[in-house]
Amino acid sequence: MAKYRAWLGVILVLTIAAVVVITQIPTRLGLDLRGGSQLTIQVQPTAAIPTITEREMEAVQTVVEGRVNGLGVSEAVVQQLGNNQLLVQLPGVSDPQQAERVLGGTAQLEFRAQRPGTDQQLQIENQVLQGHVGELAALQATLPASGEINSDTQARIDKLQADVTASEKAVAALFEPSTLGGDKLTDAIARPTSGTLWEVVIQFNSEGGNEFAEISKAIAGTGRTIGIFLDNRLLSAPTVNVQYAETGITGGSAVISGNFTAESARDLEIQLRGGALPLPVEVVENRTVGPTLGRDSIQRSLYAGIAGLGLVLVFMAVYYRLPGVLADIALVIYALITWAAFNLLGVTLTLPGIAGFILSIGMAVDANVLIFERTREELQAGKTLYRSVESGFYRAFSSILDGNVTTLISCLALFYFGAGLVKGFALTLAIGVIISMFTALTCTRTLMFLAISLPQFRRPSLFCPGLTPVRPDTVRP
Amino acid sequence: MKLNIIQQRGLWWGISTVLVLVSLVAMAISWQQLGAPLKPGLDFAGGTRLQLTRACVATDSCTEPLELADVRQVLGDQGLDSSSLQLLGDDQQVLSIRTRTLTVDERAPLQSALDEAIGPFDPGSTQIDTVGPVVGKQLLVSGLLALLVSFAGIVAYMSLRFKLDYALLAILALAHDVIITAGTFAILGLVLGVEVDSLFIVSLLTIVGFSVNDTVVIYDRVRENAKLSPGSHINDIVDSAVNQTLARSINTSLTTTLPLVAIVIFGGPTLKYFALALIVGFVAGAYSSIFVASSLLALWRERTGQAYSDDPDGSEPQPEAQS
Numbered sequence: 001m002a003k004y005r006a007w008l009g010v011i012l013v014l015t016i017a018a019v020v021v022i023t024q025i026p027t028r029l030g031l032d033l034r035g036g037s038q039l040t041i042q043v044q045p046t047a048a049i050p051t052i053t054e055r056e057m058e059a060v061q062t063v064v065e066g067r068v069n070g071l072g073v074s075e076a077v078v079q080q081l082g083n084n085q086l087l088v089q090l091p092g093v094s095d096p097q098q099a100e101r102v103l104g105g106t107a108q109l110e111f112r113a114q115r116p117g118t119d120q121q122l123q124i125e126n127q128v129l130q131g132h133v134g135e136l137a138a139l140q141a142t143l144p145a146s147g148e149i150n151s152d153t154q155a156r157i158d159k160l161q162a163d164v165t166a167s168e169k170a171v172a173a174l175f176e177p178s179t180l181g182g183d184k185l186t187d188a189i190a191r192p193t194s195g196t197l198w199e200v201v202i203q204f205n206s207e208g209g210n211e212f213a214e215i216s217k218a219i220a221g222t223g224r225t226i227g228i229f230l231d232n233r234l235l236s237a238p239t240v241n242v243q244y245a246e247t248g249i250t251g252g253s254a255v256i257s258g259n260f261t262a263e264s265a266r267d268l269e270i271q272l273r274g275g276a277l278p279l280p281v282e283v284v285e286n287r288t289v290g291p292t293l294g295r296d297s298i299q300r301s302l303y304a305g306i307a308g309l310g311l312v313l314v315f316m317a318v319y320y321r322l323p324g325v326l327a328d329i330a331l332v333i334y335a336l337i338t339w340a341a342f343n344l345l346g347v348t349l350t351l352p353g354i355a356g357f358i359l360s361i362g363m364a365v366d367a368n369v370l371i372f373e374r375t376r377e378e379l380q381a382g383k384t385l386y387r388s389v390e391s392g393f394y395r396a397f398s399s400i401l402d403g404n405v406t407t408l409i410s411c412l413a414l415f416y417f418g419a420g421l422v423k424g425f426a427l428t429l430a431i432g433v434i435i436s437m438f439t440a441l442t443c444t445r446t447l448m449f450l451a452i453s454l455p456q457f458r459r460p461s462l463f464c465p466g467l468t469p470v471r472p473d474t475v476r477p
Numbered sequence: 478m479k480l481n482i483i484q485q486r487g488l489w490w491g492i493s494t495v496l497v498l499v500s501l502v503a504m505a506i507s508w509q510q511l512g513a514p515l516k517p518g519l520d521f522a523g524g525t526r527l528q529l530t531r532a533c534v535a536t537d538s539c540t541e542p543l544e545l546a547d548v549r550q551v552l553g554d555q556g557l558d559s560s561s562l563q564l565l566g567d568d569q570q571v572l573s574i575r576t577r578t579l580t581v582d583e584r585a586p587l588q589s590a591l592d593e594a595i596g597p598f599d600p601g602s603t604q605i606d607t608v609g610p611v612v613g614k615q616l617l618v619s620g621l622l623a624l625l626v627s628f629a630g631i632v633a634y635m636s637l638r639f640k641l642d643y644a645l646l647a648i649l650a651l652a653h654d655v656i657i658t659a660g661t662f663a664i665l666g667l668v669l670g671v672e673v674d675s676l677f678i679v680s681l682l683t684i685v686g687f688s689v690n691d692t693v694v695i696y697d698r699v700r701e702n703a704k705l706s707p708g709s710h711i712n713d714i715v716d717s718a719v720n721q722t723l724a725r726s727i728n729t730s731l732t733t734t735l736p737l738v739a740i741v742i743f744g745g746p747t748l749k750y751f752a753l754a755l756i757v758g759f760v761a762g763a764y765s766s767i768f769v770a771s772s773l774l775a776l777w778r779e780r781t782g783q784a785y786s787d788d789p790d791g792s793e794p795q796p797e798a799q800s
Binding site: 035037040042096097100101104282283284285286287288289290291292293296297300301303304305307308309311312315316319351352355358359361362363365366369370373376377395398399402403404405406407408409410411412413414416417418422425426429 | 528530580581582584585588599600601602603604605606607608609611612619620622623624626627630631634635638675676678679682683685686687689690693694697698701721722724725728729731732733734735736737738739740742743744745747748751752755
C-alpha cells in the first residue's frame with residue numbers, strides 16, 4: 001500500500017501543479033474564438049521566376065511582415081506554409097478589408113532622390129516618426145498575452161497607427177518620385193567590412209545602373225539622401241560622397257555602409273531582395289471571425305464541454321458505483337492536467353480543438369470502462385475483490401494500449417496532412433489520448449487500491465451490484 | 478442478454494449490406510445531381526461566404542426578420558445573382574451569403590451595399606470565409622491523403638500486434654463505417670443541402686480511430702479466449718468474446734456519444750454537423766465491431782482451416798506485463 005500512497009502524493013502534486021498552470025498561464029485561443037483574420041497568401045511564379053525557392057520565400061515573407069507591421073495588429077504571426085504560401089494571422093484586426101488589400105499585390109521598392117532643401121524637415125519628420133513607432137511598440141509590449149484589449153487601449157493603438165502612417169507619408173513626400181524600382185535591382189548582399197561592421201552591396205541591371213548613376217550624381221556631396229522605399233516606407237536613406245558628383249555611381253553596383261550590425265545589414269538585404277522580387281502575392285484564403293462571434297463560440301463550447309462531462313460523470317457513478325465515482329475523480333484530474341498541458345505546451349485552442357478535447361473525455365472513460373468490466377467479470381467468476389481489481393487492470397491493458405495507439409495513428413495522419421483547424425483538432429485529441437492513458441492507469445488504479453485497502457469499501461456489491469455472493473477463494477471455473 | 482453473433486450472422490450482414498448499398502446509391506444520386514458524392518462545402522468547392530448579423534442593440538431594426546428578396550436585389554445589382562442565401566438565428570437576423578470567390582475589391586462594395594440596404598450589421602459578429610479554388614483542392618487532397626495514410630498505419634499496426642487477416646478485416650469494418658457516415662451525409666446533402674467541409678474529413682478520421690478501437694477490444698478478447706481454450710471452435714470463441722465485451726462496447730459508445738450529444742445541443746452551427754457525423758460513425762462503428770468484424774473473422778478462420786487455433790501459428794505476442 002505504501003506504493004499507492006506514494007502515487008497518491010504524485011497525483012496530488014500533479015493536480016495542484018495543473019491548477020497553478022491553468023490559473024497562471026493563459027490559454028491561447030485561436031482566431032476563430034477570439035476573433036480576427038487568418039489569411040493564406042499565395043506567391044505566384046512569373047515568367048521571369050518560374051520556380052519559387054526558399055530564398056525567394058524568405059524575401060517575400062519579409063515584405064509581407066513589413067506590411068503586417070504597417071497594419072499595427074499586435075501579436076500578428078506570419079509563417080511559411082508549404083513551398084509557396086504564407087499564413088498570416090491577425091488577431092482582433094479591426095478592418096479586415098484594409099488588411100487584405102494591404103497584404104496582396106507585388107512589393108513596391110523605389111530609390112528616390114531627396115528634394116532639395118528638405119534636410120532639416122526630414123530629420124524632424126523622421127524623429128516624429130520614430131517617436132510614434134517607439135510609443136506604439138512600447139504600448140504593444142504591455143498588452144496581455146491573452147489578447148484581451150479594452151476599447152481605450154484599442155483606440156490609442158489605432159490613433160498611434162494613424163500617426164505612424166501620416167508620418168510615413170510626410171517622410172515620403174520629401175523625396176522626388178522615381179522610376180528606379182525594385183524590378184531593376186538584381187541583387188542585394190550583406191557582407192562584413194572591417195571588424196564588426198557590415199555593409200550591403202546592391203546590384204542593378206544595366207538600365208537600373210544608368211538611372212542610379214543619374215540619381216546619385218544629382219545628390220552627391222549635397223548632404224541629401226537617396227531614399228530607399230519599400231511599400232512607401234523608408235528603409236534606408238544613405239548619402240552619396242562628393243567624389244561621385246561628376247559621374248554619379250556608375251557600373252550598376254553600389255555599397256551602402258554605415259552603422260550596420262550583422263543583423264541590421266541582413267535585414268536590409270532581405271528587405272531589398274524582397275522588394276526586388278517581381279512576385280505577385282494573392283490572398284487565396286481568408287477566414288475572418290468577428291470577436292463577438294468568437295465569444296459566443298467559447299460560451300457554447302463551454303456549455304457543451306460541461307454538459308458532456310457532467311453526463312459522463314453521472315453515467316459512470318450510476319452504472320459502476322464505487323469504481324465509477326473513483327473514475328469520475330480521475331476524469332476530473334484528467335481534464336485539469338490536459339487543460340494545463342495545453343497552456344504549458346502553448347497549444348492554440350480552436351473550435352475543433354475544443355471538440356477534440358471533449359471527445360478525448362469519452363476516450364479517457366473508455367479505459368476505465370474496460371478495466372471495470374473486466375473487474376466485474378473476475379468478481380463474477382468468484383475471485384476475491386483484490387485479485388479481481390488487479391487482474392482487471394492487468395488484462396485490460398493490452399486493449400487500452402491497442403485502442404489508443406490506433407487513435408494516435410489517426411491523429412498523426414491528421415496532424416501531418418491537415419491544415420490549420422484540422423491540426424488543432426489532431427493535437428488536442430492526441431494530447432488527450434496520451435494523458436488519458438496515464439490517468440486511467442495511475443489515477444484510477446491508485447484510487448481503487450487505496451479504496452479497497454479501507455475495510456468499509458471492501459464490499460464487492462459496491463463494485464458489482466447484484467453479485468451472487470461467493471465465498472472468496474473457493475470457486476474457480 | 479446474450480447475442481448469437483454467429484448463428485444470426487446472415488441478419489447482421491444483411492443489415493450492413495443494405496445500409497452500405499443505400500449509402501452508395503445516395504452518393505451515386507448525389508454524384509449525378511451535384512457532380513460529387515457529397516455536397517462539397519466552401520472548403521472544397523471554393524468561394525466566399527459572408528455571415529452578417531444585424532446590429533440589434535444599437536438600432537431598432539430587428540423587429541422584422543430579414544427579407545431575402547431585398548438581399549437578392551442587392552446581390553443582383555452587384556452581378557452576383559447566382560449566389561445562395563440563408564437566414565440563420567432564432568429570429569432570422571443572421572444572413573449567410575455564399576458566392577463565387579470574391580476578391581476584397583468585390584467584397585467590400587457588396588458589404589457596404591448590404592449594410593446600406595438592410596443593415597446596419599454588427600462588425601463584431603461578421604464572419605468572412607474566402608477559399609480560393611487552389612486552396613479548396615489542396616484541402617481535399619490533404620484530407621483524403623490523411624485518411625489513406627491512417628488506414629495504412631492501422632493495418633500495419635494491427636498486423637504487428639495481431640495478424641494480417643485481423644488487420645484486413647478490421648479495415649473492412651472501418652470502410653463500412655466510413656461509407657455509412659458518408660452516405661448519411663450524402664442523403665442530408667440531397668435532402669437538407671448539408672455540405673461537407675474539412676471538419677467532415679476530420680470526423681471520418683476520428684471515426685476510423687474510434688471504430689478500430691472497438692474492433693481491437695473484441696479481437697483482443699478473441700485472441701485471449703483462443704489461447705485459454707485451444708480446443709474450442711472459432712465460432713464459440715467469437716461468440717463468447719463478443720458477449721464478454723458487449724457491456725464495454727455499449728458503455729464506451731454511450732460515454733463517447735454523450736459529450737457529442739451535448740455538442741449537437743449547445744455547439745454552434747460549425748460543430749453541430751461535425752458532432753452528428755461522429756455520432757453516426759460511432760454507432761456504425763460499434764455495430765460493425767460487434768456484429769460484422771467478429772463474424773467475418775470467424776468465417777475467415779473457418780474457411781481457411783483455422784477454426785481451431787491450437788496450431789502453433791495461432792500464438793500471439795503477449796502484452797507487456799503490468800505489475
